[in-house]
Amino acid sequence: MMATHPLPAKVRPFEAKRRVTEPSGQTIEDARYWAQQMAAVAAGRDVDCFMRIYDHYGPRLLRYLLGLRVVPAQAEELVQEAMLRLWRGAGQFDPARASLSTWLFRIARNLYLDRVRAEPHWREVQDGLEWLDRCEADGEDNSTEAFADHVRLTNAIDRLPAVQARLVRMSYLESKSHSEIAQELGMPLGSVKSNLRRAFAKLQAGLRPAP
Amino acid sequence: MNSYHHLDSSTLIGYSAGSLPEAFRAVVSAHLSICAHCRTQLLDADRVGGQLMSQQEGVPLPAAARDSLLKRLAQSPVSSPAHREAPPRVHDPDRLPEPLWPYFGRSYSGLRWRTIGPGVHHIRSQVRDGNLMLLRIAPGRSVPMHSHGGNELTMILQGAYDDSLGHFAPGDVADLDCDIEHQPATSPGVPCVCVAATDLPLRFSGWLARALQPLFKM
Numbered sequence: 001m002m003a004t005h006p007l008p009a010k011v012r013p014f015e016a017k018r019r020v021t022e023p024s025g026q027t028i029e030d031a032r033y034w035a036q037q038m039a040a041v042a043a044g045r046d047v048d049c050f051m052r053i054y055d056h057y058g059p060r061l062l063r064y065l066l067g068l069r070v071v072p073a074q075a076e077e078l079v080q081e082a083m084l085r086l087w088r089g090a091g092q093f094d095p096a097r098a099s100l101s102t103w104l105f106r107i108a109r110n111l112y113l114d115r116v117r118a119e120p121h122w123r124e125v126q127d128g129l130e131w132l133d134r135c136e137a138d139g140e141d142n143s144t145e146a147f148a149d150h151v152r153l154t155n156a157i158d159r160l161p162a163v164q165a166r167l168v169r170m171s172y173l174e175s176k177s178h179s180e181i182a183q184e185l186g187m188p189l190g191s192v193k194s195n196l197r198r199a200f201a202k203l204q205a206g207l208r209p210a211p
Numbered sequence: 212m213n214s215y216h217h218l219d220s221s222t223l224i225g226y227s228a229g230s231l232p233e234a235f236r237a238v239v240s241a242h243l244s245i246c247a248h249c250r251t252q253l254l255d256a257d258r259v260g261g262q263l264m265s266q267q268e269g270v271p272l273p274a275a276a277r278d279s280l281l282k283r284l285a286q287s288p289v290s291s292p293a294h295r296e297a298p299p300r301v302h303d304p305d306r307l308p309e310p311l312w313p314y315f316g317r318s319y320s321g322l323r324w325r326t327i328g329p330g331v332h333h334i335r336s337q338v339r340d341g342n343l344m345l346l347r348i349a350p351g352r353s354v355p356m357h358s359h360g361g362n363e364l365t366m367i368l369q370g371a372y373d374d375s376l377g378h379f380a381p382g383d384v385a386d387l388d389c390d391i392e393h394q395p396a397t398s399p400g401v402p403c404v405c406v407a408a409t410d411l412p413l414r415f416s417g418w419l420a421r422a423l424q425p426l427f428k429m
């Protein structure tokens with residue numbers, strides 16, 4: 001399907017420097033742009049496209065891992081490892097199933113659990129990213145829709161009520177368990193869970209708008 | 212296998228974020244290995260994670276890292292683009308769900324149960340955080356009424372039980388909130404075997420329960 005979206009003649013430098021709290025400016029073109037870079041890596045082992053991905057996502061992966069309290073030297077090593085996995089496994093990337101950011105997030109999260117938390121049992125189900133993908137009935141999913149989902153999700157995250165946004169970020173970006181969050185915020189455990197539940201419902205509604 | 216009781220979305224967020232205690236992760240993995248519905252939900256949770264990760268402003272990487280990555284790239288073999296096949300799922304009634312193998316071994320017949328009360332057996336596993344155990348409760352029994360100070364996640368492996376929340380059969384998970392008080396009663400016929408994760412001790416109510424509490428120590 002990449003053939004229908006040829007690489008732009010002039011690849012524009014990608015400079016999206018935003019904070020999570022700012023309104024998002026992510027467009028469908030941005031998501032498509034990254035899928036095109038990945039297609040070039042997969043098809044032609046294109047080092048320039050690969051390094052473009054590294055220059056954009058590497059620093060974000062590093063911040064993500066540092067947020068999980070991984071020591072800097074190890075976090076930098078894990079970024080390299082994540083990027084090498086992307087290089088080696090580029091042929092398995094399918095933009096209709098998951099965006100590049102989802103793919104990289106899974107790789108980095110699995111490396112974190114495996115190497116940092118040393119939970120080797122995690123590998124049993126999680127290491128095969130494609131195994132998890134097998135579940136999807138993605139018959140009607142075309143890539144344009146997947147890109148649009150990506151943008152809708154960004155907007156849905158930006159529109160979450162403050163408490164819910166905070167709980168979601170504490171879960172994902174600080175890797176805090178429900179009990180830790182409850183303790184830290186002085187919030188009953190039941191409210192932490194119900195707020196996360198409500199947040200997830202809103203985010204899913206963002207992914208799958210009513211027909 | 213059709214499951215009617217699935218994982219709570221807050222649990223899936225924890226799993227996706229890598230923030231669940233290990234005991235819970237084991238039970239979630241066991242359920243995911245048989246439930247396509249929850250795997251689809253998990254993909255959505257992972258999308259949220261990917262979005263949050265990429266929305267952040269990056270932290271600059273050292274310049275030397277770029278060169279060393281380029282060097283490693285040249286030496287790095289490329290894996291074949293063909294999708295790796297998942298291991299064949301042979302139906303073997305003696306086989307535990309694969310994600311539980313590292314904790315309890317592969318087969319039900321190899322389990323070494325410990326009696327902890329009349330008709331109640333268990334096996335605890337060593338995990339980094341939380342409590343992870345297998346429970347086997349004789350058919351036609353009821354577990355004392357209890358609630359949970361923390362989280363409890365149970366997956367039914369064999370047999371079945373009923374409580375106020377419904378009927379729980381193999382594959383189902385009971386993903387319980389801390390406020391729920393319940394009194395599961397096992398179905399007649401075969402013992403009910405389940406794998407359970409908790410992060411705090413259970414709290415039993417009633418005199419029988421208080422008598423059993425020291426036995427359960429869960």
Ligand SMILES: [Zn+2]
Pocket residue numbers: 214216217218242246247248249
């Ligand atoms: Zn399920």
